[in-house]
Amino acid sequence: MHLLFRAVLLASAAFCAGILISPVFSPPLRQQPLSTLRDRQGNGLHISARGLDHIATQDKVIIGKICHAERTRNWQEVERLISEYGGLAAPVYNAALTAAFRCAKYQAGTKLFLKMIELGITNTEPTYTMGMKLFAKEHRWDMVHKLWGEVQKSGVLAVPSCGARIDAAAEEGDIEGAVKILDMMYDENLEVGVSNFNSAIKACQNADKPSYVAAEFLFDKMTHAKLRPSIITFSTLMGAYSQAPLGKLQGARAQMATWGIQPDKVFLEKYVHSVFQNEKNTDLRSACKLAGFLTSINRDRLVDAATVIDEARANGVRLSEFVKHVSKLMKQMGISGVH
Numbered sequence: 001m002h003l004l005f006r007a008v009l010l011a012s013a014a015f016c017a018g019i020l021i022s023p024v025f026s027p028p029l030r031q032q033p034l035s036t037l038r039d040r041q042g043n044g045l046h047i048s049a050r051g052l053d054h055i056a057t058q059d060k061v062i063i064g065k066i067c068h069a070e071r072t073r074n075w076q077e078v079e080r081l082i083s084e085y086g087g088l089a090a091p092v093y094n095a096a097l098t099a100a101f102r103c104a105k106y107q108a109g110t111k112l113f114l115k116m117i118e119l120g121i122t123n124t125e126p127t128y129t130m131g132m133k134l135f136a137k138e139h140r141w142d143m144v145h146k147l148w149g150e151v152q153k154s155g156v157l158a159v160p161s162c163g164a165r166i167d168a169a170a171e172e173g174d175i176e177g178a179v180k181i182l183d184m185m186y187d188e189n190l191e192v193g194v195s196n197f198n199s200a201i202k203a204c205q206n207a208d209k210p211s212y213v214a215a216e217f218l219f220d221k222m223t224h225a226k227l228r229p230s231i232i233t234f235s236t237l238m239g240a241y242s243q244a245p246l247g248k249l250q251g252a253r254a255q256m257a258t259w260g261i262q263p264d265k266v267f268l269e270k271y272v273h274s275v276f277q278n279e280k281n282t283d284l285r286s287a288c289k290l291a292g293f294l295t296s297i298n299r300d301r302l303v304d305a306a307t308v309i310d311e312a313r314a315n316g317v318r319l320s321e322f323v324k325h326v327s328k329l330m331k332q333m334g335i336s337g338v339h
Contacts, residue, residue: 059089066092070099078103082112090116090124097130106137123150129164136168144168157188163196170199173206175214197222198233205239212248215240219252231261238270242277246301249275253308268312269320275305291329299335306330307337 062085069077078099085092093116100109113131116123123131128151135143148165151157162185169178178200185192197218204215215237222229234256241249249271256263263271276297294302309327313319319327330336 055089055091056087059087059092062087062092063095066095066099070095070102073103075099075103075105075108079108088119088121090121090127093121094124094126094130097127097134101130101133101137106134109134110138110140110143125151125156125158125161129160132161132164132168136164136171139171141168141172144172157184157190159185159190159193162190163193163199166196166199166203170202170206173203173208175200175203175207175211178203179214179218192225194222194227194230194233197227198230198236201233201236201240205236205242210240210242212241212244216248229256229259229261231264231267234261235264235267235270238267238274241274244274246275246298246304250304262315263308263312263317265318265320265323268308268317269323271308272305272323272326275301275308277301290325294326294329294333302330302333302335303338306335310337 062081066078066081069075069081078096082093082096093112096112097109100106100112109130113127113134116127121127128147131147132144135141135147144165148161148168151161151165162181166178166181169175169181182192182196182200185196200218201215204211204218219229219233219237222233234252237252238249241252253271276293278293305326309319309323313327
């Protein structure tokens, strides 16, 4: 069993059994000195365009037009271009799959993928990458697993396809699957970036039973690998900490400050939900429902939430409507932050 996978399983099992154990880390991670801008910023897309030097000029023109339509989120134009295209060049279809993902046209993207199969177009690494991403968004786990099996059979693992598989595991809440792919990437000496860890942590958030212990292990593993967390990392971590002790949330917030990362609206809302242990973000939009919910929350947690909200407001962070309502109701309850 791989060391990282085993460590996460041990941590989760120990938590379920009520046992506290010290972190177990596999040997220092092998990381290339320079990471891409995407990885430094967080959950960027793993997109690759390969083989363009070997395709016809007219296909390059079509790809250029599809990419332009994608940048302007003009999915209708992409559909028009691909419907009028009479060729069978995989890079043209790969560009359209990428556009479908970026335009959030997931169902249309999966249909296009299946059309490629009908046309007998050979799947390339970018095809598998975008295919897994699109089918994951549609919760077609059967297709995700099928495509990943084909990638493994090819014997050629690459960062984009591995990243897409971790992203799919994140959507599914499959902690085991996400960690296994991370281990596989290290075994293959592939560069593992912040976005890969962010997705693995997201799997801890989306699991049927969110695991803050597994998320904490992954976060520690990432920082031990000399990777710099982003605001996306901490926001995702907060989502996975929905059942964590208050001290864990406060500790993560302190680490965030140490890294010099300022909270934003998304982080703040996730933090408040987790402080309130609102595991699945129960709908609390009505004032009556929210007021009733707040009366059930431990006072220490309410004070911590008020403190964080006050600090964010003082620093000019935009507050979501939910957080504004929480702040207003807590003030009415006589709850104020500690400064």
